[in-house]
Amino acid sequence: MSDITLTINGREVKANRGMTVLEAAQAADIYIPTLCHYPDLEPYGGCRLCLVEIEKMRGLPTACTTPAADGMVVTTGSAAIDSVRHASLELILTTHPCDCLECHRRHRCGPYDVCLRHVAVTDRCVTCPANEDCELQQVVDYVGVHKLRIPRDTRPREIDASNPFFTIDRNRCILCARCVRACQEITCIGTIDMSYRGYAMKVSTFGDLPLIETDCGSCGECMVRCPVGAMFPKDIIRPEREVRTVCTYCGVGCSMYLGVKDGKITGVRGVREGPVNHGRLCVKGRFGIAEFVNHPDRLTTPLIRKNGRFEEASWEEALDLVVARLGKYRGDEVAVISSAKSTNEDNYVMQKLARAVLGTNNVDHCARL
Structure with a gap:
């Protein structure tokens, strides 16, 4: 109130x-x-x-x-506020590729459009993973910075692509420290920090090691808070729509949105209003869902062994076979193994089936991730 x-x-x-x-x-x-x-x-x-x-x-x-x-x-x-904001934003832009922010065609370009501007290929907005999802673009439009009065620092900076799930491109970093604070305040690991001073300041690990050689858990909480394209997933496919669901990797029940395109999952993001995770996800939830759902080796139909080979069968045929085989055993002769990738409700029904119908307490699961 x-x-x-x-x-x-x-x-x-x-x-x-x-x-x-x-x-x-x-x-x-x-x-x-x-x-x-x-x-x-x-x-x-x-x-x-x-x-x-x-x-x-x-x-x-x-x-x-x-x-x-x-x-x-x-x-x-006010005049005083606008003057200071303008100067502060110019300083930020001196170390950021900002041709896209000054281009008069930017509002007509979308992700992956053919770029018609005469600038370096690496500076084009269509090559930026944050194009049309960049907070810096919104701020530049509001403050009204259309041309820099300060010389740009174009020195190349390191790109850390050692992590299997996301990349750190320090050439786009604006030193907002969101990623550092997320690692310290949310995951409480502190893998990355603001290192050095002045023009040499950058986001780095202890000893300036590649991210893969540190205790980083690859949860991606740093990446999703980046306001520009300095941290981005290695697989970027713009979804056509999003579907809200619950992560199936464990029993915590984290809420998430699945990005979907052409019937396949292209990305995952947490639901900030989710009562369990408040938008946060672990490495399995953020980067593992699309991998196993879209995997070509994933079973999509039941298989029955016939003549020493597995053959596809209908669900009715498979269930009839299971009923016939289980009918030969009683009580503790049966064990039931459930899946951590099933919902909590499905796992509850499975243990209910084991105890109330099959008469066994031999119930286990594969949630030892």
Whole structure:
């Protein structure tokens, strides 16, 4: 229930006590640009783009770190704010491939469209894994940076492709530290951190080792929080639609969206409103679902051994054979093994069948992942 009232851009806004100014504005559908903020991460204030003016407060505080207070009067746009935002964003763009952000054709280009611009192939927006899903594009449009007044730093930076599931391209990194904070605050592992200082600063592992040689669990929580294309999955296929479901790898019950195209799963993302996982997934849920569902060796029909060879059969034929064979055994002569990739409901029915119908307590499963 809203228990404080503040004014943002002359509009009265209700907010819950404990919210920041940025959260109060977002809840009221008032846009404040930001690149380092993420809902499930602690306030950081690193990008300096969410600056606001607050009456009776000195300077330009960051909205993401300033607690909302009753009676507060906030202005999200002014000459002073726009000037500082513009300068901050220009500094961010000096180390980021930004030809796509300045191109007059960008709003007419979609993912994988043929690029008609006369720029380097590696800088084209259609080659970026975050094209049309890039928070930096939205911020650039809002702030209005169409040309850099500062010389760009075009020195090539390392690309870490050692992880089997995703790649780190430091040439696109804007040093927002979202990935670092996710690894520290959510997974509590701390595999990556902000290393070095000044122009040499980068996201790296301890000892600057390749990611595959560290204790990284490959959960991808860092990757999904990247606002640009600096961290991206190795297999990128844009889905036609999404289907909400529950992960079948274990009994936790994580909610997820499956991206589907041409009848195949192309990607997985967590459901932020999911009561169990709150949008978070492990390596099996994020990167393993599509692999086993789409695998060419996966059985799609029952097989019955005939004359020493497995042959496809109908479900009726297979079930009749199972009933006939099981009828020869009693009680503890039977054991039932269930699957961790089945739903909790299916596994419950399986153990019920074993105990109530077959009369055995020999029940096991393959959930030792």
